[in-house]
Amino acid sequence: MAGSLNFLPDDRYNAFITTCREAPFGDGALAGVAVAVKDNISTAGIQTTCGSRILEGYIPPYDAHVVELLRREGAAIVGKTNMDEFGMGSTTETSAFGPTRNPVDTERVPGGSSGGSAAAVAAGLVPMALGTDTGGSTRCPAAFCGIVGLKPTYGRVSRYGLVAYANSLEQIGPMARTVEDASRLMSVIAKYDPRDSTMLDRPYDHQPSADIAGLRIGIPEEYFGEGVDPRVAETVRDAIGVLDNLGADTVPVSIPGMQYALAAYYVICTGEASSNLARFDGVRYGPAVDTRKTWHEAYQELRQANFGTEVRRRVMLGTFALSAGYAGRYYAKAQVARRNIRQDFERALRDADVIAGPTMPTVAFRLGEKTDPLSLYLADILTAPANLAGIPAISVPCGRVDGLPVGLQLMGRQFEDERVVDAAFAYEQEVRR
Amino acid sequence: MKTIVGLEIHVQLATATKLFCGCSTDYRDDEPNTHCCPVCLGLPGALPRLNRKAVEYGLRVAKALDMEVLEESEFARKNYFYPDLPKAYQVTQYDKPLAVAGTVEIEDDEGHEKIVRITRVHLEEDPGRLVHVSGGSKYSLVDYNRSGIPLLEIVTEPDMRSPQEARRFLNKLRTILEYLGVFDGDREGSLRVDANISLEGSVRVEVKNISSYRGVEKALTFEVTRQKNLLRRGQTVTRETRHFMEGRGITTSSRSKEEEHDYRYFPEPDLRPLRVAGWVAEIDLPELPVARKNRFMVQYGISLNHARTLTGDPKLADFYEEVAHLDPALAATWVADILLGELNYRNMSIAAVPPGRIAELLGLLKSETITDAAGVQVLREMLDACAAGRPCEMPAMIVKRENLGKTMGDDFTATVQAVIAANPQAVEDYRNGKSGALNFLVGQVMKETRGRADPRELGRIVSESIDIGEV
Ligand SMILES: [Zn+2]
Numbered sequence: 052m053a054g055s056l057n058f059l060p061d062d063r064y065n066a067f068i069t070t071c072r073e074a075p076f077g078d079g080a081l082a083g084v085a086v087a088v089k090d091n092i093s094t095a096g097i098q099t100t101c102g103s104r105i106l107e108g109y110i111p112p113y114d115a116h117v118v119e120l121l122r123r124e125g126a127a128i129v130g131k132t133n134m135d136e137f138g139m140g141s142t143t144e145t146s147a148f149g150p151t152r153n154p155v156d157t158e159r160v161p162g163g164s165s166g167g168s169a170a171a172v173a174a175g176l177v178p179m180a181l182g183t184d185t186g187g188s189t190r191c192p193a194a195f196c197g198i199v200g201l202k203p204t205y206g207r208v209s210r211y212g213l214v215a216y217a218n219s220l221e222q223i224g225p226m227a228r229t230v231e232d233a234s235r236l237m238s239v240i241a242k243y244d245p246r247d248s249t250m251l252d253r254p255y256d257h258q259p260s261a262d263i264a265g266l267r268i269g270i271p272e273e274y275f276g277e278g279v280d281p282r283v284a285e286t287v288r289d290a291i292g293v294l295d296n297l298g299a300d301t302v303p304v305s306i307p308g309m310q311y312a313l314a315a316y317y318v319i320c321t322g323e324a325s326s327n328l329a330r331f332d333g334v335r336y337g338p339a340v341d342t343r344k345t346w347h348e349a350y351q352e353l354r355q356a357n358f359g360t361e362v363r364r365r366v367m368l369g370t371f372a373l374s375a376g377y378a379g380r381y382y383a384k385a386q387v388a389r390r391n392i393r394q395d396f397e398r399a400l401r402d403a404d405v406i407a408g409p410t411m412p413t414v415a416f417r418l419g420e421k422t423d424p425l426s427l428y429l430a431d432i433l434t435a436p437a438n439l440a441g442i443p444a445i446s447v448p449c450g451r452v453d454g455l456p457v458g459l460q461l462m463g464r465q466f467e468d469e470r471v472v473d474a475a476f477a478y479e480q481e482v483r484r
Numbered sequence: 485m486k487t488i489v490g491l492e493i494h495v496q497l498a499t500a501t502k503l504f505c506g507c508s509t510d511y512r513d514d515e516p517n518t519h520c521c522p523v524c525l526g527l528p529g530a531l532p533r534l535n536r537k538a539v540e541y542g543l544r545v546a547k548a549l550d551m552e553v554l555e556e557s558e559f560a561r562k563n564y565f566y567p568d569l570p571k572a573y574q575v576t577q578y579d580k581p582l583a584v585a586g587t588v589e590i591e592d593d594e595g596h597e598k599i600v601r602i603t604r605v606h607l608e609e610d611p612g613r614l615v616h617v618s619g620g621s622k623y624s625l626v627d628y629n630r631s632g633i634p635l636l637e638i639v640t641e642p643d644m645r646s647p648q649e650a651r652r653f654l655n656k657l658r659t660i661l662e663y664l665g666v667f668d669g670d671r672e673g674s675l676r677v678d679a680n681i682s683l684e685g686s687v688r689v690e691v692k693n694i695s696s697y698r699g700v701e702k703a704l705t706f707e708v709t710r711q712k713n714l715l716r717r718g719q720t721v722t723r724e725t726r727h728f729m730e731g732r733g734i735t736t737s738s739r740s741k742e743e744e745h746d747y748r749y750f751p752e753p754d755l756r757p758l759r760v761a762g763w764v765a766e767i768d769l770p771e772l773p774v775a776r777k778n779r780f781m782v783q784y785g786i787s788l789n790h791a792r793t794l795t796g797d798p799k800l801a802d803f804y805e806e807v808a809h810l811d812p813a814l815a816a817t818w819v820a821d822i823l824l825g826e827l828n829y830r831n832m833s834i835a836a837v838p839p840g841r842i843a844e845l846l847g848l849l850k851s852e853t854i855t856d857a858a859g860v861q862v863l864r865e866m867l868d869a870c871a872a873g874r875p876c877e878m879p880a881m882i883v884k885r886e887n888l889g890k891t892m893g894d895d896f897t898a899t900v901q902a903v904i905a906a907n908p909q910a911v912e913d914y915r916n917g918k919s920g921a922l923n924f925l926v927g928q929v930m931k932e933t934r935g936r937a938d939p940r941e942l943g944r945i946v947s948e949s950i951d952i953g954e955v
Contacts, residue, residue, distance in 0.1 A: 093529040106528070113522050115529060189634045214528040219753035247531050248755050323753060326563050329572030330526050334626070346567055373563075373748035382750060 053077045056085060058129040064152040064161070066171040068099050069378040070130035081241055082125035087171045087180035090131040091138060092223065093212035094118050101214050102134040102146035102164075105357035109336040115212020116244040117181060117223050129177060132167030136359045137328065138183060138216040140164050141191050142416065145361045150418060153196055155456060159415040162192030168226050169196040178227060179236045184211060185221040186316055187410075187434025188355035190446035193226055194458025195415035197448045199233045199475065200226045202434075204466050205279045205441035206251045207319045208237075209244035215327040217320035218249075220438040230447060230476040234259050237468070257469045259476035264298030266474060270402025273309040274460075279412040282452045287409045290449035290459045294407070294474065294480055304399035304406060308392035309436060316435040317428060318372045318381050325369030328362065364424065389439045396440040400464045405474050409433055410446040411459030420433055433460065447475040449482075486684035487708055489650050490642035492699070493657065494635045495667050496610065497541045497676040502632035503609045504532035504575065506605055509633050511720065512672060516615070516627035524632035526570030531754050534559075538634040541666040542582050542607050543763055545636060548664055548772060549586030549602050551760045557582050557606075559752040564745050568612040568626055576608035576637075578749045582758070588660070589774065590652045592645065600653050601641040608635050630673075636666075642680060647704035650679065652695050655796070659773050663798045670833070681707050686715065687723040691735050694728045703728040706735055776801055784812035793820040799834050800824070806839040811850050818846060836870050845879040855938055858888040867943060888936055896929060896937055901920075902947055903928045909949055922947060 056074045060067070068090045076083045091101040093111040095118075100106045114122070121128060135145040141168025143151040151166040153159040154174040161170045164398060165182030169192030182189035185201035193200025201224045201481050208223045215221070234257060236256035241255035268291060275284045295301055301424070333340035333353040340349040372381040399406060412433060421427045437444035442462050449459035459478065463471040502509060505523035521532035522703060546553050560578035573843045586602035612631040614624045630801045638657070644650045654677070661667035664793040676695050681704055682688040688710070690701050696837075711721045751757075771779070773795050780791040794816065808815045822844065827834060844860055854862065862879045865886075869876050883889050903925055904911055913921035926942045 093527075099528070100529075109528070111522075111527065112530070113527070113530075210529075211531050212529040215754075217753075223629055246533050248533055249753070322750060326561050326573050326748070326750070329563060329565065330528070330570060332565070332572065334567060335525065335570065336527075347565070350565060370748065374520075375746045375748075378748070378750070 052082075053125070054083070055063055056083065056127040056129065058085060058127070060130075060171075060176040062176070062334065064154055064157065064170045064174055065149050066132055066134050066151050066167045066174065066176060067130040068100055068102065068146075068167070071097065073129065074127035074129045075123065075127040076127035079123060079125035080235070081121065084092055084126050084179065085129045085177045086121055086126040086236070087130050087132050087168055087177045088118065088121075088128055089168050089180070089182050091164050091183060091214045091216070092136055092181060093119060093136060093214065094128060094131065097128070099131065099214065100148070100458050101138070102136045102148060103358065103362070104147045105330075105331045105333075105337045105354070106214075107147075107337060111212075115213065115223075116399045117240040120239050121181075126239070128190055130171075132165070132180060135164035135378065136362050137214070137324070138164040138185050138188055138221075139324070139361050139365050141187065141427055142421065143167060143192070145359050147359060152418070153415050153484045154410055155195075155197055156415070156454070158417055159455065160195065160418055160420075162195030162411070162415060164188040164192075165200070165226065166192045167481045169193055169198055169200070172196070172198045172226055178407050179232050180222055180226045181236070181240070182226045183221055183223050184434075184438065185195065185217050185320060186438050189224040189226055190410045190434050190444060190458065190460060193446040194410035194448075194456060194460075196457030198226060198228050199230050199445065199447050199479075201233050201237060201445045201468070201472070202437060202443065203237065203241060203252075203255070203468050204443045206249050207253055207255065207439075207443075207466065207468060208241050209247040209250055211244055211246040215323070216329070217323040219323060220316075220320060220479060226263055230257055230445075230472060230479045233445075234472050234476070237472070241468075249251070251466070253466050255468055260473050261297075261477040261480045263294065263474055263477040266294075266299040266404045266405065266470075268299050268301045268474070269304035269399050269406040270301055271304050271306045271309075271399065271406060271408060274307050274408025276389060278429060278432065279409060280414070280452070283411070283413060284299065284411050285451040286452055286457045287407070287459055290478060291407050294478055297477055297481060299474075302403050304403055305460060306392065306395045306399060306436065308388060308395045309432075311388040312392055312439060313428060313432055313435045315385040315392070316431065316439055317368070318385035319367030319389065319439075322372045322382055322385075323369070325373065328358075328366055331358075361424070392436055393440045394437070396442055396462070400442075404463070405471055406462040407474075408460050410460040414452050414455035414457060437462050443471050445471045445475045449478065469481035485712065487643045488682050489647070489704060490638045490680040490682060491644070491650060492680075493638045493640075493654070494676045495638065495661060496598060496671065497538050497634040497636055497666050498668045498671075499535055499537045499541060501535060501537075501636055502539050503607065503634035504632055505528060505688055506654050509631065511629035511915060514629065516625070516629060519629040520631070525628055526631075532752075534755060534758075535634060538607060539582075539758065539760055540763065540767070541634075542605060542636050543665075543760060544666055544767055544769065545638070545661065546583035546586065546605055547586060547764055547767050548660055548769055549605070551586035551605065553577050553583045553764050554580055554759050555759065556580060557758045557760070559755045559758070560749045561608075561752050566611070567624065568614050568631075570612060570628060570631060574609060574611060575752050575755070580757075581606035581643065581759075588653065588656055590649065590656050593648060598643075600643045603639040603641055605636055605638050606759070608637060609633070621844035638649070641683075647701045647708065650704055651697060651701040654700055658697070659796055659798070663770055663772055665770070679704055681711075683708070683715065683721070686711065686721045689721060689723065690725045691728050692725060692738075695730065699730055700726060702733050703735055704775050706733060710735070710955035728886040734847070758879045769876040778930070780804075782810055784816065786813060786816040790816040790820045793824065797834070803834050803837070803842075805840055807843045807846060810843065814850060815846055818849070818859075822863065824913045826863060830867060830871050832867065832871055838870075838876050840877060841866055841876050848879055848883065852938070854883055854888055855936065857935075857939075858883070858936055861886070861888060861934075886913050888934070896933055896942070896945070899929055899932050900942075900946055903932065903947070904949060916948075
């Protein structure tokens with residue numbers, strides 16, 4: 052029965068940018084369930100900032116497709132969660148609204164960019180939340196906060212209403228404490244929307260199954276090599292051992308294109324971002340431009356003042372990568388690298404049904420620990436390849452190192468999101484017993 | 485010195501909805517910003533959804549111009565900041581356009597047929613429109629009604645050799661587009677042209693911002709003169725972009741840095757590549773101007789000039805075919821020579837004229853119930869009524885009311901006598917063998933009888949009257 056939910060969370064982790072004290076809900080599969088939505092997903096009547104000053108006060112006049120679907124299934128949208136500004140970061144520290152803290156250890160970052168959603172779920176403020184994943188942004192915070200995060204196959208969930216960071220890479224994905232809840236939320240949001248031309252009509256309607264006998268699990272050496280904390284690698288190997296005991300078979304696979312993955316990823320995402328973010332000029336929404344200046348000057352000053360350092364850095368990188376005389380050297384080469392990685396995964400996924408490895412090379416960083424952008428970019432090394440390949444990938448908690456959560460990442464073939472969900476579910480059921 | 489001209493023409497395709505959203509394209513009489521949605525406003529998160537009709541229209545043009553449609557074409561983003569561009573990029577096509585390599589046949593300055601090669605056609609979205617507030621205001625207003633209207637950009641090779649050829653090319657192109665039903669030239673601002681012009685051996689100048697057919701010839705003529713004068717004075721032509729000031733008929737240099745763009749094109753990630761070459765076979769083209777002109781000459785036996793005029797506008801050609809059955813030659817003369825002139829004089833469209841009435845008028849002329857002169861009078865009465873929004877009377881009624889029916893010569897005897905009596909000098913001249921004098925006298929009688937008499941018959945009566953010496 053329809054009604055409204057009072058939502059007055061003790062938000063000590065700064066998980067939310069906006070909360071809705073009275074959240075209306077209706078009937079359906081998620082009747083009355085409190086769902087938090089990342090603040091880069093448009094919500095009619097609710098401020099949507101992308102964690103940026105430049106969109107402060109922007110109230111979208113329309114709902115994203117996934118939000119329409121949530122409302123249709125009765126969910127109560129209780130708030131908009133904190134995030135790295137425009138999704139650009141892996142710690143939620145680049146938000147203009149202050150960092151989110153990790154509920155497991157408040158001196159640690161929750162990961163990012165969907166850190167607010169992960170913290171809200173991990174702290175028990177909501178049972179499930181929507182995140183978005185451009186290069187690992189649902190899986191990284193899920194791993195760091197000890198919850199489940201899924202990046203669906205590219206083209207499985209409508210991006211209509213998702214404020215674009217890197218269109219060709221990103222997907223909206225479910226985050227929850229259990230695989231079952233993540234799958235439930237996925238069943239609601241993965242429905243065809245003709246407004247997203249990059250989408251295929253492949254709805255997700257799946258009840259997770261723990262029967263994985265005979266499942267071939269590919270183990271790529273590249274996911275356990277240099278830069279990966281050996282204790283994290285060990286924890287993940289143990290988790291794969293659990294799957295092995297459940298009747299799965301492990302096979303070695305290789306993704307040789309991995310060595311160019313991060314470079315390709317950063318050229319593509321910054322290139323697309325430089326174009327996507329150009330529209331934030333203070334003419335139609337956000338802080339208003341100074342009309343006493345020439346428009347060139349006014350745009351420049353507004354963008355300088357209202358974009359954070361990391362956003363400006365990536366916009367400039369992307370502008371450079373697409374500019375005349377350099378596009379061939381950067382953007383075109385990145386596309387080649389991307390194609391190679393996609394082919395590597397296709398090849399590996401002929402020998403294996405899913406590929407397993409750590410979600411993140413380390414456990415959660417301390418707040419303020421990562422100041423050098425390059426070392427932060429390196430943290431995406433294990434997650435970004437799935438975005439380049441467009442394949443589904445899930446992170447499920449698989450133990451702890453130094454008391455901090457570790458995520459097991461499972462990747463699958465395009466449009467076989469069900470299979471990675473089942474593998475994660477089988478693991479989760481086994482270790483819960 | 486040879487003149488070399490190439491054109492880039494942007495035409496608004498006459499689809500019902502915009503290129504990437506469902507907003508109506510019929511905005512011209514409406515308030516600003518009333519034909520907008522998240523997509524054409526470029527709101528964060530909105531995504532483009534390609535209008536299938538716009539693609540079909542583009543392919544119709546490609547087929548009509550005999551072009552090669554690419555197996556895979558692609559949309560790209562053209563990035564630049566401008567307040568009328570809500571996303572700060574225009575979705576257009578760059579290195580993979582819809583179609584390449586076509587032709588249009590025109591007449592050159594000597595009246596010979598020549599080919600203008602078409603380099604490419606591609607689809608793109610129109611930006612919004614800046615409205616400058618009068619009175620030295622410090623801001624401008626933006627109207628996004630136009631934002632997202634589908635444009636077809638048509639690029640020619642530098643195959644035209646004079647401003648007049650460029651104008652003829654544009655007229656021809658417009659006719660083809662109208663025949664194809666993809667373009668409405670009556671809509672204000674529906675066609676915009678950038679022209680490249682150079683004198684042989686000199687550099688190329690781009691003239692932007694030409695928004696009418698006549699403007700193209702004017703702008704290019706101005707440029708030819710300007711460039712020739714420069715060279716004559718021993719100066720050089722600068723390679724630059726110039727703007728056409730429609731009102732003053734001149735071009736001015738736009739030495740702004742803003743013109744030096746690096747557009748940072750890259751494939752639009754929100755749209756899939758377009759694979760539509762297979763659609764071309766499904767397209768049924770209507771009869772195009774050249775074919776129709778040839779058919780008119782054969783089927784109706786009319787002159788090349790009449791056929792060319794009548795097929796120059798598909799609506800006019802349709803009109804002619806509706807009234808031609810009674811007497812094709814008579815109809816051609818009346819529609820192409822008389823009716824068209826009367827319409828131009830009144831700035832009226834052929835669409836406002838009921839063909840049934842014109843057919844009736846042709847019937848009266850064919851049966852010699854009225855004279856040509858009376859026919860013109862009847863036609864003017866009808867057109868004046870149409871122009872004023874009054875119902876168009878039957879020609880037979882007008883003839884009756886105004887007493888314009890043709891009368892036999894004998895009924896004019898009195899008038900003839902009076903005219904002969906009043907013009908003794910002309911009579912004298914006629915007797916002395918000056919044939920012009922007879923025409924003068926007949927004209928006087930025609931004037932007195934308001935055109936009801938057949939001039940040939942009157943000529944006979946007047947000359948007989950003088951010859952038998954009744955005077
Ligand atoms: Zn629209």
